[in-house]
Amino acid sequence: MNSYWQFLSGHRDDIHQISFSGPEKILPSVFDVSGFASEVIAIANLAAAELKAARMNSTKISSVKVDRVEACAAFRSEVLLKGQGWEIPAAWDPIAGDYMTANGWIRLHTNYSYHLQAVLKVLQVSANREEVSAKVASLNSEELEKSVVEAGGCAAVLRDYQSWQTHSHGEYATQELPISLEKMSTHQKATFGAVSSSEKPLSGIRVLDLTRVIAGPECTRFLSSQGADVLRIDPPGFTEVAALLPETTVGKRCAFLDISTSDGKKVFEGLLKEAHVLVHGLRPGALDKLGFTKERLLQINSSLIIATMNAYGWHGPWKHRRGFDSLVQMSTGIAAAGAQAKNSPKPYPLPAQALDHGVGFLLAAGVCRALTELYKNRTNCFVKGSLVGAANVLLKGPGGNIHSSLPEASYFESAMIDDITYWGPVRRVRPPGEIDGEKGQWRIPAAPLGTAKAEF
Numbered sequence: 001m002n003s004y005w006q007f008l009s010g011h012r013d014d015i016h017q018i019s020f021s022g023p024e025k026i027l028p029s030v031f032d033v034s035g036f037a038s039e040v041i042a043i044a045n046l047a048a049a050e051l052k053a054a055r056m057n058s059t060k061i062s063s064v065k066v067d068r069v070e071a072c073a074a075f076r077s078e079v080l081l082k083g084q085g086w087e088i089p090a091a092w093d094p095i096a097g098d099y100m101t102a103n104g105w106i107r108l109h110t111n112y113s114y115h116l117q118a119v120l121k122v123l124q125v126s127a128n129r130e131e132v133s134a135k136v137a138s139l140n141s142e143e144l145e146k147s148v149v150e151a152g153g154c155a156a157v158l159r160d161y162q163s164w165q166t167h168s169h170g171e172y173a174t175q176e177l178p179i180s181l182e183k184m185s186t187h188q189k190a191t192f193g194a195v196s197s198s199e200k201p202l203s204g205i206r207v208l209d210l211t212r213v214i215a216g217p218e219c220t221r222f223l224s225s226q227g228a229d230v231l232r233i234d235p236p237g238f239t240e241v242a243a244l245l246p247e248t249t250v251g252k253r254c255a256f257l258d259i260s261t262s263d264g265k266k267v268f269e270g271l272l273k274e275a276h277v278l279v280h281g282l283r284p285g286a287l288d289k290l291g292f293t294k295e296r297l298l299q300i301n302s303s304l305i306i307a308t309m310n311a312y313g314w315h316g317p318w319k320h321r322r323g324f325d326s327l328v329q330m331s332t333g334i335a336a337a338g339a340q341a342k343n344s345p346k347p348y349p350l351p352a353q354a355l356d357h358g359v360g361f362l363l364a365a366g367v368c369r370a371l372t373e374l375y376k377n378r379t380n381c382f383v384k385g386s387l388v389g390a391a392n393v394l395l396k397g398p399g400g401n402i403h404s405s406l407p408e409a410s411y412f413e414s415a416m417i418d419d420i421t422y423w424g425p426v427r428r429v430r431p432p433g434e435i436d437g438e439k440g441q442w443r444i445p446a447a448p449l450g451t452a453k454a455e456f
Helices: 002-007 012-017 033-055 068-075 113-123 129-136 141-150 161-166 215-225 262-274 294-300 325-332 334-342 354-377 387-396 409-415
Strands: 018-021 064-067 097-100 105-109 154-157 179-185 206-210 229-234 252-256 277-280 305-310 380-386 416-420 425-429
Touching: 002 012, 002 033, 002 179, 012 018, 012 033, 018 033, 033 064, 033 068, 033 354, 033 387, 064 068, 068 354, 068 409, 068 425, 097 129, 105 129, 105 141, 105 325, 113 129, 113 141, 113 154, 141 154, 154 325, 161 325, 179 354, 206 215, 206 262, 215 229, 215 252, 215 277, 215 305, 215 354, 229 262, 262 294, 277 354, 294 305, 305 354, 325 334, 325 354, 325 387, 334 387, 354 380, 354 387, 380 387, 409 416
Parallel strands: 018 064, 206 229, 206 277, 229 252, 277 305, 305 380
Antiparallel strands: 097 105, 105 154, 179 380, 416 425
16 A cells, blocks of 8 residues: 555655555455555545645644445445436446457457447447357457457457566556656646635545546546536537446536537637646547647646546557456456456456556545645646556455455445435445545536536
């Protein structure tokens, strides 16, 4: 846990403010997923507590407590989310999943329609799982992976850790950190002020959210639970995975804005001027192509905190590759290690989208630390996270309890709360962790994309 705080340039003595309760091994895995969940959630809460102390002009950071059951529930929040009197849509597209090729396993990720179309175009089949399976079975795994990626789709071959270490990208990826904080410039003035003891750590902080799926939205969801005003921006007509929306939009307002147009760019620039934080999960170079390089963003707002994350890391030939948690598990050896430990003929993934959730909480911690640096030291920072960096933490960390059973949903009941969404009432995992005995709280119900105006 100390290493996460060190990656974020935190003072090592601050770690002593953290305490844990509950069993250490909860989620079954060959890796210590339970410990990872508890520690990154503790770091996010510690960073928020540090920010509040700074904004109160206090040298005393409040105590942080994390219940490990609650932390593990948070890592499975999208699975534990239950509609009350209504049904949450299926989480996966029918074609998405693991397939046996002529020489090994491959995972196809098709939750977005354009990724599905890329797969079907490469395979020259219809959207029928039996047809896809039959065609994939005749193909070479690495050649198929390459073809799908080149067509704009998402796929990953099952590799063990040894082969990943010597892979052309693995040589770089195995050195990636899960989170980093780069100090960029000094003599910047914070455009946010102090808070009182009764206010949340991020009260008055405006966050512009350009993230999707789980990792980025987990970050901004945590920030909103600690008082931030979060505005999520998506291009008009964008369709998010329907099962995720009731979970990932809670605490936020969601607006459509086309920043590829001149009018959209003007609105976006206005939002950037007002924002304190920009969080995005766009692939490296995507914002640049729209005219918003890091230099341009800071020209618009010199004290803007920029936080971003990607799948396969920031160096090497795959740094621009599209990726998701389940694909990174396949590439890096995580799914192979699970299969070996369970003596399974198929890939055996983690019991949660742990890379997504882990990076989400670490990115939130990075944002809070960057805000503290700006407020106290007038130093602006750039925060970066990567799913492959989180994979490295698990691969190089202590072992787990692979042979235990996954707890039933009722095991996590103490971590659940009743809530209201646009679609109807739900039972959901509450914000994990406590700061000085206080829990985070979401003030805005989850709602569809594009239901708010593009304004703070």
